[in-house]
Amino acid sequence: MTPQYTPYPGTRRKLVLAFDVGTTYSGISYSILDPGQVPEIKGVIRFPGHEQIRGESKIPTVLYYDKSGNVRAIGAEAMREGIAETALDEGWTKAEWFKLHIRPKRAGLDRITASIPPLPPGKTVIRVLADFLRYFRECAMVYIKGAHPNGEDLWRSISSDIEYVISHPNGWEGYQQSQIRSAIVLAGLVPDTVSGNARVTFLTEGEASLHFAIDYGFPAKSMKAGEGVIIVDAGGGTIDISAYRKKEDKVNKFEETTIAQCHFFGSVFVSVQARVFLEEYLKDSDFYEDLDHIVKCFDKSTKVRFQNDAQMEYIKFGATRDNDPSCNIRYESNSNQSMLTIAIVLWSVRLTYDKYIVLVGGFSASEWLVSKVDEALKPFGLSVIRPDSLVNKAVSDGAVSFYLNRFVRVRVAKMAYGTKCIWHYDPNDEEHQSRKSTMIVNAAGDKMIPGRFDTIISKVAELLFP
Numbered sequence: 001m002t003p004q005y006t007p008y009p010g011t012r013r014k015l016v017l018a019f020d021v022g023t024t025y026s027g028i029s030y031s032i033l034d035p036g037q038v039p040e041i042k043g044v045i046r047f048p049g050h051e052q053i054r055g056e057s058k059i060p061t062v063l064y065y066d067k068s069g070n071v072r073a074i075g076a077e078a079m080r081e082g083i084a085e086t087a088l089d090e091g092w093t094k095a096e097w098f099k100l101h102i103r104p105k106r107a108g109l110d111r112i113t114a115s116i117p118p119l120p121p122g123k124t125v126i127r128v129l130a131d132f133l134r135y136f137r138e139c140a141m142v143y144i145k146g147a148h149p150n151g152e153d154l155w156r157s158i159s160s161d162i163e164y165v166i167s168h169p170n171g172w173e174g175y176q177q178s179q180i181r182s183a184i185v186l187a188g189l190v191p192d193t194v195s196g197n198a199r200v201t202f203l204t205e206g207e208a209s210l211h212f213a214i215d216y217g218f219p220a221k222s223m224k225a226g227e228g229v230i231i232v233d234a235g236g237g238t239i240d241i242s243a244y245r246k247k248e249d250k251v252n253k254f255e256e257t258t259i260a261q262c263h264f265f266g267s268v269f270v271s272v273q274a275r276v277f278l279e280e281y282l283k284d285s286d287f288y289e290d291l292d293h294i295v296k297c298f299d300k301s302t303k304v305r306f307q308n309d310a311q312m313e314y315i316k317f318g319a320t321r322d323n324d325p326s327c328n329i330r331y332e333s334n335s336n337q338s339m340l341t342i343a344i345v346l347w348s349v350r351l352t353y354d355k356y357i358v359l360v361g362g363f364s365a366s367e368w369l370v371s372k373v374d375e376a377l378k379p380f381g382l383s384v385i386r387p388d389s390l391v392n393k394a395v396s397d398g399a400v401s402f403y404l405n406r407f408v409r410v411r412v413a414k415m416a417y418g419t420k421c422i423w424h425y426d427p428n429d430e431e432h433q434s435r436k437s438t439m440i441v442n443a444a445g446d447k448m449i450p451g452r453f454d455t456i457i458s459k460v461a462e463l464l465f466p
Helices: 075-079 083-090 098-102 110-115 125-147 151-161 174-186 205-215 267-281 288-305 335-350 367-380 391-404 430-434
Strands: 014-021 025-033 058-060 062-065 071-074 093-096 163-168 200-204 228-234 239-246 254-256 261-263 354-360 383-385 408-412 417-424 447-457 462-464
Touching: 014 125, 014 151, 014 205, 014 391, 025 125, 025 391, 058 075, 062 075, 062 125, 071 075, 071 083, 071 125, 075 083, 098 125, 098 174, 125 151, 125 174, 163 174, 163 205, 163 391, 174 200, 200 205, 200 391, 205 228, 205 239, 205 354, 205 391, 354 367, 367 383
Parallel strands: 014 163, 163 200, 228 354, 254 408, 354 383
Antiparallel strands: 014 025, 025 058, 062 071, 062 093, 228 239, 239 254, 239 261, 408 462, 417 447
């Protein structure tokens, strides 16, 4: 299914770049908007170190820094054969999963902090992200120049005022966006001016995935007004769950129906659990020294291939002897995937008008995950959909689609917004009496109680966007 867009109404050519910087893999999508022409969403599918892999849409979110703090390898180049040995010999430091250092620091997430690799010495998450974003822009430039006729002239005509759409997990708010914006400016993508900052749009991964689903395979047009859909973006670091309801029968306009959720139960934490298990299981075996390689093999194949907990799976990591059945290594259900299933079920029970569950993101490639979600939701009459198109590029493609067609018109406030003020003292109000010691008298002689929070927007209030 090819998405249909209306001709671009602008008066001059423009480039829209969408950067999906994921915990483990990252991708770029873009659209060149020509006045009067119907836009087309394309992906950057060639990166340094991946030239031999045609159509590769994502690269590892990994960097290596030398002792002086300079970037020595990045993306696919940081995963090439022999790079780990070179890094060890030269004293390089690896930066991975750095996106999770931006996360909200909420109570009860100690296990997350313990699992995240530290940043390289002397580096902040803003600087690491800036290095990666700078590299991403260079990759986009090289690809566009080479993929389009008269690429050099084309790039010169659009490079001075590129519009950027930056996606982030559902649970990230103003503080996280300010960190990302600082990295964008540091990377030189836009100047730190009003006009420069206006060229950056932030978007939740959940909403980006909704746009992707509408464009590729989700029967949005057949939905009736009032019917709903839950979008599950199961990625490397987070699992983002968003719920939407269609507003009108014949128009793809949706409204968010509840506060979007973000769970730190992405696929990387499955790998963390697998490593803990294998480290203990193989500690007295001849295979212990191959632990890093075994975990990598598990990550690339077994984790994705696994379909049910009654079937044994092998981690193939070398010669025939390395598949010795006596090792009896089983990959069984884990709390991460169970948490996802439970979360979806709870939402489905509460949101009785929902009709579809759409699974996107790299983690949704897991057959076990899809089968468990489908099994859990059958009693509720819900259809589980996994788009045929590349679900691991759902966020970047969806981000460009969002720029072109904004399907969501109503969003739910994730928290209350307001301001501090002073209030007239009421001697009959017990709350005022308890704060009598803070009472002040204003210029008019009125007794006032300071420190009141006056709500402007209530939590879960529905906000209309034009």
